[in-house]
Amino acid sequence: MNENADKYLEDLTKKVIKETPLENPSFNFTTSVMSQVTEELSNNSVTAYKPLISKMGWGIISIVFLALIACMLFDTQETSTHWLNSIDLSVLYNNKVTSVLSGFSIPKTLTYAVVLFGLMFCIQIPLLKSHFNQRLQN
Known part of the structure; x- marks a missing residue:
């Protein structure tokens, strides 16, 4: 049953392909595409890449981080009332x-x-980046 259906579909597709005429592009197709x-x-429209976290965002993150560290270091209250x-x-x-x-030991x-994998990964990423940048510039 399945073989008959496959053969019918194959014959139908062959018939449809033979009956459809070939489409020809317009006379100036190549020249119009090349001109575009x-x-x-x-x-020379250059895409301006924007970082995921802006400089202001990094500034805010670093200020909050430094404030937390300063709060922990310079807190002189008693340890019993410490937040x-x-x-x-x-x-x-x-x-x-x-x-x-x-009980698990590595x-x-x-x-x-x-x-070593992490070290090699950290070394190879900059090397590959510079390699591909050089390839794109040439």
């Missing part, structure tokens, strides 16, 4: 996940492999 391409190239002591951090280390992972070989 040269017009686009002559405009940081009111936060219950026991949830971070008294749960099922940490109790399961406490082999030194895996640690070395991950560190």
